[in-house]
Amino acid sequence: MSExxxxxxxxEWDPFxxxxxxxxxxxxxxxxxxxxxxxxxxxxxxxxMDIALRGKTAVIESIEVDFEDTVHLAVVIDDDPGRDLGLDxxxxxxxxxxxxxxxxxxxxxxx
Numbered sequence: 001m002s003e004x005x006x007x008x009x010x011x012e013w014d015p016f017x018x019x020x021x022x023x024x025x026x027x028x029x030x031x032x033x034x035x036x037x038x039x040x041x042x043x044x045x046x047x048x049m050d051i052a053l054r055g056k057t058a059v060i061e062s063i064e065v066d067f068e069d070t071v072h073l074a075v076v077i078d079d080d081p082g083r084d085l086g087l088d089x090x091x092x093x094x095x096x097x098x099x100x101x102x103x104x105x106x107x108x109x110x111x
Contacts, residue, residue, distance in 0.1 A: 021062060021063065021064055021065075022063040022064075022065065022071070023063070024063070025063050025071055025099065027099050027104075029103070029104055030104070032060060032063075032073075032099075032102075032104055033060070033063075034060050034061065034062060034063060035059065035060060036059070036060050036104065036105075037057055037058070037059055037060075037078075037104075037105040038057070038058055038059075038060060038073070038075065038102040038103060038104055038105055039055065039056070039057050039058075039102065039103045039104075039105050040053050040054055040055065040056050040057075040058060040075070040095075040097065040101065040102060041054065041055070041101060041102060041103050042054060042097065042101045043100060043101055049095065053077065053095065056077050056078065056079070057077075057078045057079075057105055058075035058076055058077045058078055058095070058102075059075060059076050059078065060073050060074070060075055061074045061075060061076050061086065061087065061089075061094060062074040062094075064096075070098065071098070071099055072096045072097070072098060073096065073097050073098070073099065073102060074094045074095070074096055075094070075095050075096075075097060075102070076093065076094060076095075077093075077095065080093060
């Protein structure tokens with residue numbers, strides 16, 4: 001029986017590496033991009049924020065990909081009094097949702 005190097009493969013995972021950021025991503029409803037408006041429709045009640053923010057409209061501030069290649073949308077809520085802090089990427093004013101937790105806002109919905 002040979003000994004396996006315990007550090008084998010560790011170079012592949014770097015917690016301080018820059019994560020991929022996308023400008024747009026395809027969804028079942030089409031393509032969404034940074035700057036698009038969406039309505040929050042979380043599929044579960046994971047926490048109080050899912051309940052409190054359900055139905056709110058937001059702007060996609062960033063599209064990010066994690067270590068498991070899952071796409072997350074960083075959004076800033078339209079009626080958040082601290083919206084400017086979210087646009088500056090400050091903690092507490094950016095919220096992360098998966099693709100199936102948002103619905104694109106059409107021009108008709110905006111009017």
